[in-house]
Amino acid sequence: MISVENLVFEYPGLRALDEVSFAIEQGSITALVGPNGAGKTTLLRCMAALEQPVSGNINIAGIDVLEQPRDCHRLIGYLSDFFGLYQRLTVRQCLHFVARAQGIPEHDCAAAIADVSRRLQIEDRLAMRPGELSRGLRQRVAIAQAIIHKPRLVLLDEPASGLDPEARHELAELFLDLQRQGMTLLVSSHILAELEAYCTDMLVLRQGRIVEQVAIKTSLQRKPFKLLLAEPVTRLGELLQRVNDLSVLKIENDCSALVQVPDNPRQQHAILKALLARELPVCEFAPAASHLQDTYLQTIRQSS
Numbered sequence: 001m002i003s004v005e006n007l008v009f010e011y012p013g014l015r016a017l018d019e020v021s022f023a024i025e026q027g028s029i030t031a032l033v034g035p036n037g038a039g040k041t042t043l044l045r046c047m048a049a050l051e052q053p054v055s056g057n058i059n060i061a062g063i064d065v066l067e068q069p070r071d072c073h074r075l076i077g078y079l080s081d082f083f084g085l086y087q088r089l090t091v092r093q094c095l096h097f098v099a100r101a102q103g104i105p106e107h108d109c110a111a112a113i114a115d116v117s118r119r120l121q122i123e124d125r126l127a128m129r130p131g132e133l134s135r136g137l138r139q140r141v142a143i144a145q146a147i148i149h150k151p152r153l154v155l156l157d158e159p160a161s162g163l164d165p166e167a168r169h170e171l172a173e174l175f176l177d178l179q180r181q182g183m184t185l186l187v188s189s190h191i192l193a194e195l196e197a198y199c200t201d202m203l204v205l206r207q208g209r210i211v212e213q214v215a216i217k218t219s220l221q222r223k224p225f226k227l228l229l230a231e232p233v234t235r236l237g238e239l240l241q242r243v244n245d246l247s248v249l250k251i252e253n254d255c256s257a258l259v260q261v262p263d264n265p266r267q268q269h270a271i272l273k274a275l276l277a278r279e280l281p282v283c284e285f286a287p288a289a290s291h292l293q294d295t296y297l298q299t300i301r302q303s304s
């Protein structure tokens, strides 16, 4: 659905994106991660047709972003890291303004505002001004502005920064809801543990280059589990491959492996029984704390 090819972007004296290429599937939620200054914001701004790259191609659902930036704005919802809201307008007026700017006809605006404010749970705040809202609620209004025109692709730059744990959890639920409605999301963030709750893929950017693109969840019905043994077992990988419903993501050493199991307690119990029946000295079999964080740190270390 989205392809970026050989994208090069330069600030005066600095190449911020260097031959960046990747593809994103429709309906996925991709985490865009990388150290400070890696080029995440620059990449999102190029994809939102807000910056003009030196060279390269960006294609979103058949639209060439660099050739047809206006057409692409209709396809995209963009939340910038420093989202701005008009302080003098009420929330309803902010949403109305953006709806009209996105080409929603006047007679459809009220329904679009009602729909998006219900989804973002800000119906009771429509008469308030942004300055009267908490940071979490302002964030919701900004996201409502980004998706009011039902874009195919939503680009979010650090959407969870400054939110408390409960608001971040609600944000994760919202992203899954948007995905269920058919939207594709690209989310930049430093909060890896939370990205794991909803991301299907991860794109790692470092010094303006893509250093890794990995599938985090091949299926929402499967979960990464950590298996730890009390003693080393030779040919652990071979043994695990024979266990029904279990797939091996990574053998870390003779005592430990990262596996994938169905997201269903009964099936997980059956797998544990099967492991014990094979006399494996299991001392831990539990959801992996942060598969995404491990993968990210490994990638960044390997690429430095």
Ligand SMILES: Nc1ncnc2c1ncn2[C@@H]1O[C@H](COP(=O)(O)OP(=O)(O)OP(=O)(O)O)[C@@H](O)[C@H]1O
Residues within 6 Å of the ligand: 011, 012, 014, 016, 034, 035, 036, 037, 038, 039, 040, 041, 042, 043
């Ligand atoms: N307006 C600008 N003028 C010059 N250089 C810039 C400008 N904006 C960003 N840069 C530089 O481009 C590089 C990429 O910046 P960018 O903001 O895209 O990174 P980032 O991955 O989003 O960083 P962070 O995680 O800190 O938000 C950095 O070296 C940054 O200093």
